[in-house]
Amino acid sequence: MKSIDHASLVGEVAPPADVAPGPNRACPLADVDTVFLDLDGCVWFGDRLADGASELVRDLRASGRRVGFVTNTSNRRATQVADKLRRLGVAAVDDDVVTPVEALAAHAWLRARPRVWFFGPPEVREVVAGLTVMADRPEEAELLVLGRDPSLTYADLTDALQVLVRGGRFLALNVDPRLPVDGGRMLPGTGALAAALTYASGVRPEVVGKPSRGFFETVLRHFDAGPERAVMVGDTLDADIVGGAAVGMRTVLVGQGSPSALDPAPVPDHHVTDLRAVRGLILGSP
Numbered sequence: 001m002k003s004i005d006h007a008s009l010v011g012e013v014a015p016p017a018d019v020a021p022g023p024n025r026a027c028p029l030a031d032v033d034t035v036f037l038d039l040d041g042c043v044w045f046g047d048r049l050a051d052g053a054s055e056l057v058r059d060l061r062a063s064g065r066r067v068g069f070v071t072n073t074s075n076r077r078a079t080q081v082a083d084k085l086r087r088l089g090v091a092a093v094d095d096d097v098v099t100p101v102e103a104l105a106a107h108a109w110l111r112a113r114p115r116v117w118f119f120g121p122p123e124v125r126e127v128v129a130g131l132t133v134m135a136d137r138p139e140e141a142e143l144l145v146l147g148r149d150p151s152l153t154y155a156d157l158t159d160a161l162q163v164l165v166r167g168g169r170f171l172a173l174n175v176d177p178r179l180p181v182d183g184g185r186m187l188p189g190t191g192a193l194a195a196a197l198t199y200a201s202g203v204r205p206e207v208v209g210k211p212s213r214g215f216f217e218t219v220l221r222h223f224d225a226g227p228e229r230a231v232m233v234g235d236t237l238d239a240d241i242v243g244g245a246a247v248g249m250r251t252v253l254v255g256q257g258s259p260s261a262l263d264p265a266p267v268p269d270h271h272v273t274d275l276r277a278v279r280g281l282i283l284g285s286p
């Protein structure tokens with residue numbers, strides 16, 4: 001990746017690059033050169049930035065490390081995610097972000113350009129339409145691609161179901177059960193919509209985003225990073241931790257962590273309360 005003056009994007013002042021860790025400092029992740037940060041429930045909660053997020057990103061970059069924002073959002077493209085990061089005060093460009101929408105282009109099922117029925121927001125529909133052929137009616141589709149759009153109606157679920165009951169394949173941008181927003185509220189996630197369709201059709205979705213191996217491989221390729229010197233930081237055991245560990249990254253769980261539905265439950269390498277503690281693991285205490 002080309003070098004970017006991130007600080008100028010949000011007018012921040014970078015600290016002197018004196019945070020390079022030495023062997024005697026108590027930072028078990030000092031040797032990582034790439035830090036992948038989950039967004040929902042980790043860097044932000046709805047429209048509120050997590051405590052310590054902008055300082056963590058600034059100091060990691062000042063130490064020469066790469067920071068990648070790796071989100072499972074199914075209703076935004078990288079460019080919209082980068083916009084939101086800057087609006088909240090975190091310097092970011094489109095290239096700093098990977099979402100399942102970007103990973104969709106690398107998915108094997110899209111290579112044969114199947115006729116697709118898509119449910120999700122218009123910005124993502126545009127991307128899908130650029131990758132394959134959009135069916136005019138659900139009955140003509142060979143593949144259902146599911147994202148999240150709060151405008152969902154019973155009629156939308158009915159259309160999506162027609163693809164699956166006729167033998168179509170099922171690709172979900174993520175299967176996150178819920179989405180944390182500010183104030184401890186939860187929104188039904190794309191996985192909740194996918195579960196309704198699976199219950200009705202018996203067809204289980206293939207997942208484009210976290211925790212699929214393909215997604216994390218796309219992420220590593222995008223940032224030209226090796227898993228042995230990368231760490232995945234996130235709030236979800238069944239997406240961030242299990243997926244990062246599966247490709248050989250180290251993992252940090254932040255916050256309470258929602259209970260795992262997997263057996264055995266994934267175990268992160270480190271579990272901390274907030275992003276300030278993540279800074280400590282990598283850079284040591286300020």
Ligand SMILES: [Mg+2]
Pocket residue numbers: 038039040041042234235236
């Ligand atoms: Mg999250």
